[in-house]
Amino acid sequence: MDNKAKVIYKRGTSELKQDTHRAAELTFSFNNCPPDEEDKKEGLLRELLGKCGRKLFIEHNFHCDLGYNIEVGENFYAGFNFTVLDMAKVNIGNNCMIGPNVGIYTAGHSIQPAGRTKEGYAIPITIGNDVWIGGSSTILAGVTIGDNAIVAAGSVVTKDVPANTIAAGNPAKHIKHIE
Template sequence: MAGSERAKMAAGEWYCCLDPELETLRITARDAVFEHNSLPPRQRGDIGPALRTLLGAAGAGARIEAPFHCAYSFNIFLGGRVFLNAGCTVLDTASVRIGSGTLLGPNVQIYCAEHHKEAAGRQAGLEIARPIEIGEHAWIGGNAIILGGVRIGDGAIVGAGAVVTRNVAANTTVVGNPARPIRRG
């Protein structure tokens, strides 16, 4: 794996997302997501079997509603009683860690991937992956977008539709685009 595009992605370096190995991993994740989204709710349980197997971790009581989408799934780490509502997308090119008791509203989007600023770099498929961490007992409102490299502290609230481009301190409420604090502590 040394020097591979997957290794570069994991190291937070520029890598080519068009790499065949990465495409194979994305296909595996798409198959697991398809199963998760297609199973009847009682049969699926909290997380579809194939998706649960691929996730980096899923604590007790973690639940992902359908429909759901992710890029790889092995970079997603869910604490206990984490809840992802319907329509969430996690582009997990880097680690996405969501602490216990955190709730994500419908259609929350988590984007670790950042494309190259130059057109030629984008055409070549160059991306860089930045991790995202959401602390415990946070609440992310519906349609919020969280960009790579962001840490959201314990107990924080992200208002519906907010675009989070910077870290959010613990017990702080942020709203807007870009998200700005309206309440602390």
């Protein structure tokens, strides 16, 4: 499937309810683990997520739609209040760090009022290797962030970020090349 291919989903189907309920149960268990139960927390994440590399760590108050559409590589860290709306695939590479209060949103909605309550769409997001996303940033549907890129804190990423660059602002724009 093309990385930018739109996924259409029907709201309220029994399968979607079951899948979101599973994710809600696992994230609830994860978010309510005592801080010293790191092995249990990691086990819950490995059960929830579609694919995980070695050295996986997400702080509490993690939320997602389905979980199984999220794939993370080796050495992954995400700060507090990480939210992923994963109605489509979210692929995150190796050695990535995500700051607190970051949202990654594959989901979108019809501009026509009548359609908004019946179905939605989602477009996959890809984040390369060695990427750093600063706190309170938002990554929107269909975006690709290239290897070694940095997204500055507070940015809203609406378009692709090339490899080896720093992007910042709302909407995020290229501000510097990384040598």
